[in-house]
Amino acid sequence: MSYGLGILKGMSVTLKQFVESYTKKGSIVTVQYPEERREDVERFRNFPILVYDEKPEAPRCVACDICAKECPPKCITIVRDRDEQGRGLQKPKVFDIDLSVCMSCGICEEVCPFDAIFMDHQFELSAYDRMESLNYHQEKLLKPNSYLHQIRPTDATQIDAKLKAKEEAKKKTQPGTTA
Amino acid sequence: MERLDQLFVLLKKIILQFAESFLPAPLLPFLSILVSITAIAIFAPLTMMYLTWLERKVIGRMQNRFGPNRVGIYGLLQPIADGIKMLTKEDVIPLGADRVTHFLAPVAVVVPSLLLFSVLPFGRNMTAVNLDIGLLFFIAVSSIGTLAIFMGGWASRNKFSLLGAMRAFAQMISYEVPLVLSVVTVVMIVGSLSTEKIVEAQSGWGGLRWFVFTPWGFVGFMLFFICSVSEVNRTPFDIPEGESEIVAGFHTEYSGMKFALFYMAEFLGAFAYSAMAATLFLGGWQGPLLPSWLWFGLKTFCLVFTMIWLRGTFPRFRVDQLMSYAWKFLFPMGLSNILAAGIWYHTPFPLSFIFATWILLLSFIGLSRLNPTGTRLERRTYRFAE
Numbered sequence: 212m213s214y215g216l217g218i219l220k221g222m223s224v225t226l227k228q229f230v231e232s233y234t235k236k237g238s239i240v241t242v243q244y245p246e247e248r249r250e251d252v253e254r255f256r257n258f259p260i261l262v263y264d265e266k267p268e269a270p271r272c273v274a275c276d277i278c279a280k281e282c283p284p285k286c287i288t289i290v291r292d293r294d295e296q297g298r299g300l301q302k303p304k305v306f307d308i309d310l311s312v313c314m315s316c317g318i319c320e321e322v323c324p325f326d327a328i329f330m331d332h333q334f335e336l337s338a339y340d341r342m343e344s345l346n347y348h349q350e351k352l353l354k355p356n357s358y359l360h361q362i363r364p365t366d367a368t369q370i371d372a373k374l375k376a377k378e379e380a381k382k383k384t385q386p387g388t389t390a
Numbered sequence: 391m392e393r394l395d396q397l398f399v400l401l402k403k404i405i406l407q408f409a410e411s412f413l414p415a416p417l418l419p420f421l422s423i424l425v426s427i428t429a430i431a432i433f434a435p436l437t438m439m440y441l442t443w444l445e446r447k448v449i450g451r452m453q454n455r456f457g458p459n460r461v462g463i464y465g466l467l468q469p470i471a472d473g474i475k476m477l478t479k480e481d482v483i484p485l486g487a488d489r490v491t492h493f494l495a496p497v498a499v500v501v502p503s504l505l506l507f508s509v510l511p512f513g514r515n516m517t518a519v520n521l522d523i524g525l526l527f528f529i530a531v532s533s534i535g536t537l538a539i540f541m542g543g544w545a546s547r548n549k550f551s552l553l554g555a556m557r558a559f560a561q562m563i564s565y566e567v568p569l570v571l572s573v574v575t576v577v578m579i580v581g582s583l584s585t586e587k588i589v590e591a592q593s594g595w596g597g598l599r600w601f602v603f604t605p606w607g608f609v610g611f612m613l614f615f616i617c618s619v620s621e622v623n624r625t626p627f628d629i630p631e632g633e634s635e636i637v638a639g640f641h642t643e644y645s646g647m648k649f650a651l652f653y654m655a656e657f658l659g660a661f662a663y664s665a666m667a668a669t670l671f672l673g674g675w676q677g678p679l680l681p682s683w684l685w686f687g688l689k690t691f692c693l694v695f696t697m698i699w700l701r702g703t704f705p706r707f708r709v710d711q712l713m714s715y716a717w718k719f720l721f722p723m724g725l726s727n728i729l730a731a732g733i734w735y736h737t738p739f740p741l742s743f744i745f746a747t748w749i750l751l752l753s754f755i756g757l758s759r760l761n762p763t764g765t766r767l768e769r770r771t772y773r774f775a776e
């Protein structure tokens with residue numbers, strides 16, 4: 212038995228919000244997207260890219276096919292490159308990821324034993340046709356290591372250190388081959 | 391000042407004088423009617439369009455959003471964009487529907503809500519049709535809308551539509567009773583059903599002698615306003631179209647412009663009822679300083695804003711709460727309000743004020759106590775199951 216006072220209380224709450232939305236800065240939470248943007252978060256992930264160290268012809272990827280096998284919706288297609296004699300090379304000839312199928316899970320990044328594939332921050336990926344322009348080929352996926360440093364500095368530094376340590380260890384165990 | 395006050399009346403006069411030069415005399419009354427109709431026919435859809443804009447804007451702000459702000463500055467062209475969208479949409483008629491009734495329902499729902507505008511006194515000498523029974527006309531015509539809603543719900547051949555229509559019927563008939571009871575007090579005091587006369591009866595005190603400042607007027611205003619929110623199916627009384635329960639209620643099967651017509655009827659109804667509440671209890675166009683039509687617009691706007699505000703604040707009633715609120719609270723309150731108005735009319739001033747206030751206060755407290763709030767949960771026992 213509040214004699215209708217609860218109604219007044221409720222209405223005062225909404226009125227307060229209404230007035231504050233004009234007077235108090237920051238009380239409206241909407242981000243006006245194309246003009247305003249949220250700050251980029253390092254851990255944000257959307258769609259994978261392939262990383263190369265020096266030149267795009269020599270990507271880190273060795274075409275081991277692990278990511279393609281682990282990818283839950285099976286959207287990665289990898290064909291190993293071969294030389295003239297037909298021997299397998301340690302790089303992919305075809306590396307396609309279908310954006311329309313990818314579910315941005317990031318499992319490919321997690322399973323890759325060669326730290327070759329990473330999740331990108333780019334999210335404005337819409338296109339006018341849904342077949343060819345959404346099937347990302349190797350050329351479109353390849354990005355330099357410096358780009359990774361730009362979007363994910365912490366991760367990139369850690370990975371660089373790890374790769375370097377690996378390299379050193381390799382040198383120590385097989386001194387003859389690298390000399 | 392006088393000129394400004396009579397701006398629209400003068401405008402009409404000028405048009406008529408201009409027409410006199412080439413039209414035969416017997417046609418002039420028809421032209422006069424036509425001018426008023428045109429004014430209403432332009433004013434009503436415009437009101438509806440910008441009420442939708444206002445509603446989205448205000449509710450958005452209450453929920454810490456911007457509301458429409460993309461089409462035009464402050465989203466002012468949004469209603470036009472919506473109109474184009476509605477017009478170009480496919481018009482679907484369900485296979486099993488009663489085609490003729492299905493088609494007629496949206497028309498039948500808009501026409502009465504447009505007719506309501508004819509008896510509203512928009513300003514001094516600005517009632518389109520000054521009927522002697524204006525108030526009766528208003529109440530009678532506004533209940534035709536209920537029938538149209540039932541037509542729509544029935545003709546759609548859809549269980550959600552039918553359920554919505556049934557709910558609409560039950561709700562509107564229940565709330566019509568306290569609505570009329572609250573209006574009766576005004577008729578008792580003024581002694582006339584003409585809207586012009588009712589406004590004139592509230593003149594004095596520098597234009598502030600509104601009925602809402604009397605005890606019976608205040609209670610009558612509250613009752614009228616609550617019931618009118620219910621009559622136009624707006625939140626918290628929107629069970630006929632409760633989205634979370636029955637899709638969209640009676641207009642589930644409507645699309646495109648027909649759907650927009652139902653919406654239009656709702657908004658026009660909201661405006662007309664607010665205007666009527668302003669006429670009956672807030673002194674209509676009476677008010678100091680400002681021109682009469684501006685006063686009227688201002689009062690109506692405040693009431694419409696309150697309706698939107700209510701929608702931004704409250705969840706929907708449950709069906710049983712809705713019914714018991716109408717029959718167990720509003721109805722007896724309306725009856726005791728009539729008693730208070732009668733006593734007010736027959737006793738000299740200070741006594742009448744004291745008596746009326748006490749009667750209303752006691753019945754308000756008594757009825758609040760008799761209507762327990764909150765749910766009392768009891769253990770449910772089954773006799774036959776188990």
Ligand code: SF4
Pocket residue numbers: 271272273274275276277278279289322323324325326327328
């Ligand atoms: S991206 Fe990594 S896991 Fe996938 S094929 Fe290349 S090296 Fe193997």
Ligand code: SF4
Pocket residue numbers: 258259281282283284285286287308312313314315316317318319320
């Ligand atoms: S993010 Fe997930 S779905 Fe997308 S390519 Fe990698 S593993 Fe496949």
